[in-house]
Structure formats: structure tokens, C-alpha cells
Amino acid sequence: xxxxxxxxxxxxxxxxxxxxxxxxxxxxxxxxxxxxxxxxxxxxxxxxxxxxxxxxxxxxxxxxxxxxxxxxxxxxxxxxxxxxxxxxxxxxxxxxxxxxxxxxxxxxxxxxxxxxxxxxxxxxxxxxxxxxxxxxxxxxxxxxxxxxxxxxxxxxxxxxxxxxxxxxxxxxxxxxxxxxxxxxxxxxxxxxxxxxxxxxxxxxxxxxxxxxxxxxxxxxxxxxxxxxxxxxxxxxxxxxxxxxxxxxxxxxxxxxxxxxxxxxxxxxxxxxxxxxxxxxxxxxxxxxxxxxxxxxxxxxxxxxxxxxxxxxxxxxxxxxxxxxxxx
Ligand SMILES: [Fe+2]
Numbered sequence: 001x002x003x004x005x006x007x008x009x010x011x012x013x014x015x016x017x018x019x020x021x022x023x024x025x026x027x028x029x030x031x032x033x034x035x036x037x038x039x040x041x042x043x044x045x046x047x048x049x050x051x052x053x054x055x056x057x058x059x060x061x062x063x064x065x066x067x068x069x070x071x072x073x074x075x076x077x078x079x080x081x082x083x084x085x086x087x088x089x090x091x092x093x094x095x096x097x098x099x100x101x102x103x104x105x106x107x108x109x110x111x112x113x114x115x116x117x118x119x120x121x122x123x124x125x126x127x128x129x130x131x132x133x134x135x136x137x138x139x140x141x142x143x144x145x146x147x148x149x150x151x152x153x154x155x156x157x158x159x160x161x162x163x164x165x166x167x168x169x170x171x172x173x174x175x176x177x178x179x180x181x182x183x184x185x186x187x188x189x190x191x192x193x194x195x196x197x198x199x200x201x202x203x204x205x206x207x208x209x210x211x212x213x214x215x216x217x218x219x220x221x222x223x224x225x226x227x228x229x230x231x232x233x234x235x236x237x238x239x240x241x242x243x244x245x246x247x248x249x250x251x252x253x254x255x256x257x258x259x260x261x262x263x264x265x266x267x268x269x270x271x272x273x274x275x276x277x278x279x280x281x282x283x284x285x286x287x288x289x290x291x292x293x294x295x296x297x298x299x300x301x302x303x304x305x306x307x308x309x310x311x312x313x314x315x316x317x318x319x320x321x322x323x324x325x326x327x
Pocket of ligand 1: 136138206
């Protein structure tokens, strides 16, 4: 496993949220410094610039720009404001592509309330080639049909176990969307059906564990979300939260190699259940695509899968919380 090309850039002031909060929502004076720190950690969006290595990328496509956002979890007005801010920041990057990698809502009640603002915010995205989206587990637990309808109305193409080929600078590129793993809807072979081993693919999959079942299809690169970066991160150590991934907790965030290709995991924009982030701010990923020189890539087998009892427990917990939201 190697981590390469990842540069975290301090977000310029325009990326930072400075909403005025109603006076009656303010905490008591002694708690305000702590409250301000907490707001910053969940509201300030990092623009993370990444040189993204892509297998079989045609040299003429080197340097094209794509942005990714994920895991909006639109549960409150502040989450919609954060999404609108992210959309403005992305448009300033003038990307060719925008990729949306799932968990747009947390549950059906808030989904119904925020579906229109969600559609309006995403309709403002204006990449040169297109917006491509996949479902996350929470989207299936909410209502994927309504969410897909809103995404289409906003001009996004939703890819659930399917792909779309596009021409950029005269070269062919395939965007492959795999449906969600935890909802038992992931069908990588169906998503790749019709593509050949010569095709360059950008694979969208909400859960990084999807790589375990996609590796044999030789993705060009895989873009994921789902983990919120591990929520609480310690420098040089990573997340303190036990792995909810079988593939390993190093895939919680950032650029990581998995065998012959790279996986990028976005930290997401929102929070779920506990509104906590420590050293793990919301993220817009801004990719500059680069061809991966496979002959210079030393052979490295993928890391062994992690098996933890905790993973099963955390999955059950998230389902319980989601069901409570549906009631
Ligand atoms: Fe998720």
C-alpha cells in the first residue's frame, strides 16, 4: 500500500462557512469558544487537491480536472448551506466532471423535507462533460427512486450497476457506477458489462469494500465515500475508530493503492447521527488525472482483509439508527 500525490491545501477564506446563527441558538458565554471550534470542524470545507493516478488513461487526457463530493447527509438547513457552498467552490474549479458518491440523505423523513433544496443546489453544477452519481446505503434506506428522480432533474446521470462512455479531447473514457454494497445491490460485473480490458474506467462505488469484488475487473481508479474519513483522526495514526471496512481502515480516507489500482476515499460533506469531526474536515476532492505508469508500479499484492467483530456491530447500529429516522 502506498499513498502518493495527496496534497491537503488549506481552504481559502471563500470555502469557509461564516453563517450568522440566530442569537437564541447561541450557547452560554463560557461555552462559546468551544462551540466555535466545534462549528469550524464540521462546517469548514477543505479543497483537497490530488494528482490521481489512473490506469490506461490516454496521455491526451492527462491533466483533466474532476471534482468529487459525497455523504451530504442533508438533515438540517446548515447541511444544505454547506452543499450550496461546495457547489460554488466546485464551479470555480471549472472541472470536466463532477462525481457524487452517495448518502445524500440520512433517512426518509429528512429526505422528503430536503429533496427540493438538494435538487436546486445540484442543478447549479456546471462541469464541461457531466455530473455522475451513484446511490449510497442511506439512499436505499430513504427512497432511491425519489432521489434518482431529483438527481436526474438536476442534470446528473445516475449510474447503478451501469456505465457510460464519454469522449473527452477525442479519447474514450468510461464512467462506471456500482450500486451500494451494504444494501446488497452491488453488481460490479453488470456495471462493467460491454467494456473491454483496453477501456480506461473511472469507477464510482460508495463503499471502499466494493474494491474486494471489483479487483478482477481491473478498474482504472475507484472513487468512494461512506466512511466520513473515520470521523476522528490523529496525525500519523489515522482514525481512532475501529474498522467498519473489511478492506482495511487505511482506506477510510485519501489516496491508497490496492493491488494494481488506486482507491480514493472522500471524507464527505456532512455528518451522521453524532455531529462530530475531529481533525477530519468536510472535503471537496479536486482531482487532476494522470496516467498510471504500470510498468513502473512494483508488484504489490492487496493487503489482507480485516475481520473484526466490531464491523458487524457497527453495521447493525447504523441500521437501527436509520430505522428510527424512518419512524
Ligand atoms: Fe454510507
